[in-house]
Amino acid sequence: LTNCGCSRRCTCAVTAGPGVTVDGNGSPSNPYIISAGGTGGAAIATACGLTGDGSTGTPLAVAVGVWPYPCDVDDAAAGVYCDSSGVLRGEPPVRSRFQQNSLGRSFPAAPLVPQPEEVVATLDLPIVNPDPCRTAMVILFQEVDADLNLPPNSEGGVGIDTDDMVHLANTGNSTISREHVQVNKLTNLTLAPGETRLHTMDINMSRGAGGATYTRIQATLRAWVISNPTT
Amino acid sequence: VEETFYYKYPDESVGVRTVVGVEEVTHPPGVTLITAEDYQTRLAEIEAQRQADEAATRASEQSQRAEDYEALLAAGIPEATARRLSGHTPQEVQE
Numbered sequence: 001l002t003n004c005g006c007s008r009r010c011t012c013a014v015t016a017g018p019g020v021t022v023d024g025n026g027s028p029s030n031p032y033i034i035s036a037g038g039t040g041g042a043a044i045a046t047a048c049g050l051t052g053d054g055s056t057g058t059p060l061a062v063a064v065g066v067w068p069y070p071c072d073v074d075d076a077a078a079g080v081y082c083d084s085s086g087v088l089r090g091e092p093p094v095r096s097r098f099q100q101n102s103l104g105r106s107f108p109a110a111p112l113v114p115q116p117e118e119v120v121a122t123l124d125l126p127i128v129n130p131d132p133c134r135t136a137m138v139i140l141f142q143e144v145d146a147d148l149n150l151p152p153n154s155e156g157g158v159g160i161d162t163d164d165m166v167h168l169a170n171t172g173n174s175t176i177s178r179e180h181v182q183v184n185k186l187t188n189l190t191l192a193p194g195e196t197r198l199h200t201m202d203i204n205m206s207r208g209a210g211g212a213t214y215t216r217i218q219a220t221l222r223a224w225v226i227s228n229p230t231t
Numbered sequence: 232v233e234e235t236f237y238y239k240y241p242d243e244s245v246g247v248r249t250v251v252g253v254e255e256v257t258h259p260p261g262v263t264l265i266t267a268e269d270y271q272t273r274l275a276e277i278e279a280q281r282q283a284d285e286a287a288t289r290a291s292e293q294s295q296r297a298e299d300y301e302a303l304l305a306a307g308i309p310e311a312t313a314r315r316l317s318g319h320t321p322q323e324v325q326e
Contacts, residue, residue, distance in 0.1 A: 099252035107244040108277045110284075126253060151288075173318055174292045177285045215281060 095131040095227045102220035110149060110215050113156030113208025117164070121203040123219045129191035131227035136191045138225050143184035144203050145218035150176040154210025160185055161202050170210075178215060191225065199223070237270035238262040245273045293319075
């Protein structure tokens with residue numbers, strides 16, 4: 001206050017701004033006392049997400065909705081977090097992904113259906129959990145088609161991995177050409193966060209007899225990967 | 232992203248493979264990658280051969296049934312019975 005002509009008493013006008021109170025008149029016996037504002041003394045500007053004005057009666061608070069669910073908020077609610085730049089962040093988003101590998105193979109030589117079980121084709125799929133945070137549930141669809149030629153008194157079967165799924169036999173007296181069967185399985189896998197797992201499907205044939213042959217094999221693997229939280 | 236590959240195998244079989252969502256595709260051991268046109272050509276050849284083989288099998292079996300039918304008739308078996316026993320039907324001849 002040295003530049004405003006003060007001697008025994010300051011003659012400067014002191015005006016309280018927002019959120020501030022000024023007491024006293026600047027004299028030695030009654031000096032100015034500048035204090036933070038009292039209750040609701042001045043409005044504090046807030047943007048989305050904050051309520052209150054910082055006063056004792058309406059303190060600044062995070063604006064929240066009313067919990068509308070029948071479950072308990074303490075047990076069931078997701079969290080709110082602060083990131084490295086000081087920004088509020090929510091739960092990581094759930095992720096999903098679809099992958100497929102399919103093969104159709106035609107055999108000019110029409111190989112014999114093997115008698116003991118034998119792998120006649122293999123298909124694989126590297127299944128990826130795109131979520132670096134959560135385990136993922138995988139719905140895995142496995143499908144095999146086979147076309148068989150069955151002369152009289154012949155038989156043969158096809159299956160997935162070690163499971164024989166179809167067996168066909170011709171007990172008549174004329175050939176059944178290109179008997180076509182399609183079998184499939186639906187199963188599940190669980191992948192760790194970010195995991196890639198190579199799933200291999202073997203197509204087996206077995207119980208071949210009487211000159212049964214196959215002319216075509218088609219196979220498909222489809223994976224739906226979903227990282228929804230699971231219990 | 233969907234990708235399609237066409238294969239020729241060492242045993243002369245051919246294949247078409249479609250993958251979705253696979254970043255690094257590995258091909259089966261021993262296959263040769265061929266064009267879609269080569270695949271279609273080869274598949275058409277296999278299909279034609281298959282149909283020819285099936286027609287030959289069918290004709291052979293029909294011929295055998297007709298022989299059986301005639302033999303049964305010659306042995307004095309009634310015609311309707313000979314037809315059922317042999318599996319021969321007159322309309323087969325017209326195919």
